[in-house]
Amino acid sequence: MLKISVNKLDELFAAIAEKQTLYIPVDREVGIAEYKKWEKGMEMSKALNTVRSAKDFFFPQTENLVDFRKEGKNIEVIDIREESEDFVIFGVRACDARSFTILDKVFLVEPVDSYYKNRRDHGTVVTMACTRPAETCFCGVFGIDATEPEGDAVCYNDGENIFFKAHSEKGQKFIDSISSLLEEGDTSKLDEVQAKTREILKKLPLANLSTDSFGGDKLMENFNSDKWGELSQSCIGCGTCTFVCPTCQCYDIRDFDTGHGIKRFRCWDSCMYSEFTRMAHGNNRNSQLERFRQRFMHKLVYFPSNNNGEFGCVGCGRCLSKCPISMNIVKVMKALEVK
Amino acid sequence: MQETMIKRAKELLADGTVSRVIGWKKGEFAYDTTPAVFETAEELDRDFAFDDFTAANVSKYLVKESRKEGKILAFLKPCDTYSFNQLIKEHRVIRENVYIIGIPGGPKLDAEKIKAKGITGILGIKNENYTLKIETLYGTETMPFYEAICGKCESCKSKKHVIYDELIGEDGDILDSNRFDTVEKLENMTAQERFDFWREQLSKCIRCNACRNVCPACTCEKCVFDNPKSGIENKAASDSFEENLFHIIRAFHVAGRCTDCGECSRVCPQNIPLHLLNRKFIKDINELYGEYQAGADTVSRSPITDYTPDDCEPSVVHERGVE
Numbered sequence: 123m124l125k126i127s128v129n130k131l132d133e134l135f136a137a138i139a140e141k142q143t144l145y146i147p148v149d150r151e152v153g154i155a156e157y158k159k160w161e162k163g164m165e166m167s168k169a170l171n172t173v174r175s176a177k178d179f180f181f182p183q184t185e186n187l188v189d190f191r192k193e194g195k196n197i198e199v200i201d202i203r204e205e206s207e208d209f210v211i212f213g214v215r216a217c218d219a220r221s222f223t224i225l226d227k228v229f230l231v232e233p234v235d236s237y238y239k240n241r242r243d244h245g246t247v248v249t250m251a252c253t254r255p256a257e258t259c260f261c262g263v264f265g266i267d268a269t270e271p272e273g274d275a276v277c278y279n280d281g282e283n284i285f286f287k288a289h290s291e292k293g294q295k296f297i298d299s300i301s302s303l304l305e306e307g308d309t310s311k312l313d314e315v316q317a318k319t320r321e322i323l324k325k326l327p328l329a330n331l332s333t334d335s336f337g338g339d340k341l342m343e344n345f346n347s348d349k350w351g352e353l354s355q356s357c358i359g360c361g362t363c364t365f366v367c368p369t370c371q372c373y374d375i376r377d378f379d380t381g382h383g384i385k386r387f388r389c390w391d392s393c394m395y396s397e398f399t400r401m402a403h404g405n406n407r408n409s410q411l412e413r414f415r416q417r418f419m420h421k422l423v424y425f426p427s428n429n430n431g432e433f434g435c436v437g438c439g440r441c442l443s444k445c446p447i448s449m450n451i452v453k454v455m456k457a458l459e460v461k
Numbered sequence: 462m463q464e465t466m467i468k469r470a471k472e473l474l475a476d477g478t479v480s481r482v483i484g485w486k487k488g489e490f491a492y493d494t495t496p497a498v499f500e501t502a503e504e505l506d507r508d509f510a511f512d513d514f515t516a517a518n519v520s521k522y523l524v525k526e527s528r529k530e531g532k533i534l535a536f537l538k539p540c541d542t543y544s545f546n547q548l549i550k551e552h553r554v555i556r557e558n559v560y561i562i563g564i565p566g567g568p569k570l571d572a573e574k575i576k577a578k579g580i581t582g583i584l585g586i587k588n589e590n591y592t593l594k595i596e597t598l599y600g601t602e603t604m605p606f607y608e609a610i611c612g613k614c615e616s617c618k619s620k621k622h623v624i625y626d627e628l629i630g631e632d633g634d635i636l637d638s639n640r641f642d643t644v645e646k647l648e649n650m651t652a653q654e655r656f657d658f659w660r661e662q663l664s665k666c667i668r669c670n671a672c673r674n675v676c677p678a679c680t681c682e683k684c685v686f687d688n689p690k691s692g693i694e695n696k697a698a699s700d701s702f703e704e705n706l707f708h709i710i711r712a713f714h715v716a717g718r719c720t721d722c723g724e725c726s727r728v729c730p731q732n733i734p735l736h737l738l739n740r741k742f743i744k745d746i747n748e749l750y751g752e753y754q755a756g757a758d759t760v761s762r763s764p765i766t767d768y769t770p771d772d773c774e775p776s777v778v779h780e781r782g783v784e
Contacts, residue, residue, distance in 0.1 A: 150665070153577030154732055170581060173730060174667065183667065184697040254599065256581045257490055322598055327489070327584065356496040356522065360671035362730050374696055389697030395670075396687055397694070443573070446671045446728035447517055448493035456489075 124297065125283040125307035134284075135160050135212075137300050142208040142246075145179070147172050157211065166213060170256050171438060175368030176218040179211055180241045181225060183365075183390050187237065187375065190384040203236065206244040210296065213250045216271030217261045217438035221368035222247065223272065224436070227429050228371050246292045249273030253319050258439030260328035260452065266436060269319050280312040328437075328452060335460045338427025345419060349457045354414035356447050361392035363441040363450070364417065369434050372398070393417050418454045462565065463511040465629055466536060469562065470509070471502045473534050479560050480531030483522055485515040491586040492572035496522060498533070511536070513588060516569035516611050518724050520544035520554075521677040527558040535559050538566040539633065540613070542622045543720035543756030544677035549624075550759045551718070553680050563622035565630045568607070568614035571727070575609050578602075613723025613736070616640035623757055640721065644740045663705045665731035668696070672708075672725035672735050678715040678755075712738035717746060717765030720756035749773045 126134055138144045144160040147167040155169035157176065189200040222242075229238035249271035252259075261268055270276070275293030278285040285307065288294040297304070323329065336344065364370040374391040377384050391398055393407075393416045400406050407413045425434030441450045470482045486497035487510040494510045496519050518541045526533050537545055542563060548554040575583065575595065582598030591606040618640055620633020647655055673679045673686075685691040686707065695703065712719075712735075721743055725735040746753050750764035750772065764772075 151732065153573055154665070168579070254581055256576075257583050257598065322582070325598060326582075352497075355498055358671070358674040360669050360674040360728075362669040362671045362728075365667045365669045366730060376696070387697060391696060392669075395696075396683070397689055400689070442489075442493070443576075444730040446675050448488050448495045452489055453495070 123278075123285040123287060123307060123309050123312075124301070124304040125285045126300075126304050127283055128279065128281070130303065131166060131284070132162075134300060134303055135164075136162065137303055138210055138212070138296075141299055142210055144210045144212060146212045160212075170252065170254060170259075171215050171218070171440070173440070173444070174366060175221065175438065175440065176211055176214050176247075177221055177225060177368050177371075179209070179245055180222065180238055181229070181371060181373075181390075184387055185237060185389075186385050186387045188386045190377075190386070192383070203240065206240045208244045208246070210246045210248055212248045213277075214247050214271070214273060215252060215438070216249060216266050216268045217259075217436040218368050219247060219249045219272040220261070220264070220266050220436045221438075224369045224425075224429075224432070224434060225371055227432070246275070246296050247273040248293070248296060249276045251276065251278045251316070251319070253279060253315060255319070255322055255326060256439060257327050258442040259323075259326055260331050260437035260439065262323055262326070262329055262437070263331045263333060264433050264435060264437050268323060269316050278312050278316070280309075280315045282311065283307055285309060285312055331452060331455060332459055333422075333433060333455070335458055336422040336426070336433070336455070337431055338423060341423055341427070343460070344423055344458055345415070347458055350411050350415045353449065353454055353457055354411045357394070357410050357414050357449055358446060359394050359396070359410050359413065360446060361390075361394050362444050362446060364392040364394060365390060366440040366444050368436060368438055368440070369421070370417075374398075393420070418451060421451065422455070462629070463509065466511055466562070466564065467505050467509050469629065470499070470505055470534055470536075473560065474500075474502060474505075478532065479534040481526070481529075482509075482534040482536075483519050483526060484536045485510045485517065485519075490572075491583060492570070492575075498522075498526065511564070513570040513586070514572065516567065516571070516613070516727060518544055518675075518677060518722050520548060520722075521675070521680065523554045523559055524548060524680050527555040529558075532558050532560055534562065536562050536564050537622070537625070538564055539619050539622050540566060540617070540720070540722050542624045543619070543754070544722050545756075546624050546759050547718060547720050547756035548677060548680070550756075551680070561625045561627075563625035563628040563632065566614075566620055566633070567617065568610040570606075570609045571611045573732075575604065578604055578608075580604070611723070612726050612734070616642075618721060618754075624759075640740060641744050643734075643737055644744050647737065647741070659705065662733050663708055664701065665733055666708070667731060668707070669730060671728040671730065672733075673711060675724045675728045676711075676715065677720070677722060677724070678718045679711070708733075708735060708738060712742060715739060716742040717753070717763040718755050719743065720754070749777065 139160050145157045146160050147155050148158045148164055149167045150156050155167040155172045189202055191198045229235040252268035255268055274290045275288050275296050286297050288297050372391045373388045375388045377386050394413050421434035435451055473479045482499040485494040486508045488494050492514045494514050496517050499505050520541050549556050580595055580602045585596040587594045593604050593606055595602045616638045617636055618638045619635045621635050622632055688694055719739040723736050746764055753764050
C-alpha cells in the first residue's frame, strides 16, 4: 500500500494545501480539538475526535441563502450562491464519515439542497482509521468499522507510517495529487495495529449495546413508553447534544433586516429549544419531555422508518462527553430496551 | 457518605417528611452521574450516587420541583446552598416544600480534565490518597487528584452551608479563596489585550445555551433570546460580535444575583471561562458597594437594586476606564 512517514506530515500537508484548501484537526487548547485551515507549522491533533463534528463543512451553523433588496414596490431577489472552492478535510473519523452518508439522505434527496450539494461536490473527505477508541465510542453498534472508515480516501496510521487507500474517484485523484511523496510500503506492522484495535473495539463497554428495540416499526411502543418522564426530568433544554452531534440536521430559516436590505439565512436549530418548529396549527411540543422524546425518536425510530432501517446515530460519543447533566442516547437506549 | 445519605433519605421517605428526593444517579461510566429525582427506597438503593463526580448543582431544579405536590428532600453542597438561598430571595423556590440536607462539598472531579491528559478508554476511577488510579482499556494510568478537579472547585469560596434543615457531617467555613486572581490579571491587561482575550474565548461559543440553562440565576420563564416576540430573539449570530454580546448581556442580567457557583463554565462544551465575567461583576460590587455575597442570606438588599447615599457615582465608569 502507498505510504508516507509520519515525520513527513508537514510536507504532505504543504503538498495538499498547494492545490486546494486543507482542513486538519488541531488542538485549539488542551482538550479542545477543532478543524482548522492548515497553515505551515500546524500540528495535527492527537485527540480521538474534534468537539464540533465535521458536519460543519457541509452544513455550517449559519449561512446566507438569498438576499432581497426593496426599491419602491419592487423586491429584487439576489442569488448569492457561489461555486464552492475545492477543499480537503483530513483526518475525519469513521463515525463522522458515516454522518455524511446520513446527511446526504436528508439534503441530497429531491428537492436537492443546492447549498449542501455545492460543498459536498467540492469537498474531498480523507478519513483516518481509529487506533485508540474511547469508552464513549459505539460506532460498531451502527455497523461502522472504526478501523475501516468510509470517505473518499482513507488513511491508516501504524505509528511510523500513514498508508493511503482510495474509495472514490475523488479519493483517487487526491492520492494521485500527492503521489510524488508516497512510496510502496510493507503493511505487516499496520496489520498488527489494526488487529489490536479490533480487539479493543470488541472490548468497548458499549460494544454490545442493542438496537433491537428500535427501528421504523417500533413506533408506538417507544413513543408511549413510560420511561420518557424519568429520562427527560433533568434535561436542562440546552442545545449542546444537537450542536455537537454529527447527524443532527434541523435548521431554521429567518430573515435579517440589515437596514439596507434583507438577508435570508439559515442556522442550526435544536428540537430541545422551546420555540423549535412552532406552528400556527398549535400542537407544538410544549414540555421538555416531548422535546427530549423527539430527539431520540428521530434518531432511533423516525429516521430509520424513512431510510430503510438506517439509524440516525453514528455512535461518536460526543453527546456522552458533552451533555451538562450526562444524559444521552446510550442511557435512553438502555432504559427503553425491551429485554 | 453515599450510604449515610441513602439511609437518611429512606427514613425521611418512610416517615412521610418528604415524598421525593433529588440527588444524583449513577451513570454508564465512572464519571457521568445525572441529577435525578427518586421516589422510592428501591430506586435509591439501585441508582443513587454521591461521589467525586456529583458536581452538578441541583438547586435550579427546585424552582419546578418545589411547586409540585409534597415535600422534596434536596441534598445540597455548600456552593449549592448559596444558589438555593438566592432563589428564595427572588421568590423562585418555595422554601417550605424543600427539606434540605447539607452535605460536604468538593472538590469534585471533571472527567474532561482526565481525558485532556490523553487518558482514554476509562473503565474505572479510584481516588487513592489523592492520586487517581484510572483503569483503562489501554492499561492503568495515574494522575494527581488535584489536577482533575472542576474549575469551580479550584477556587472554592465556602465550605459553609448557608441554609439547611439538617447536616450530614460537619459544617465548614467561608474560605479565603483566590477566586479573583484571574480577574485581576485581566484587569491589569491593556484594553486591547483584554478585548483580544475575550474575543478569542467567546468566538468559541456554539450558542448551545447550556450556560444560561444551567444557571440558577437564569430562571426567567421565557428568556428574551428565546422569545420570537421580543424582537431580539436570536438563534444565530448575524455577525461575529453577537455571541460576545450575548454573554456580556447575560452577565449583566445576573450581576448582583450570581453566587459564583461556577456551573456556567463547568457545562460549557467549548471550555469558555464564562465565570470570569460574573466574577468581574462580583469583584466590582465588592469594591464599589462593599463586600456582598449573593445567596449568603435571604433578606439583605442587593447593592445593585438598592440605593444608599454612599453609592459610588456614575463617573466611576469614566475614572476607571482610563488606561
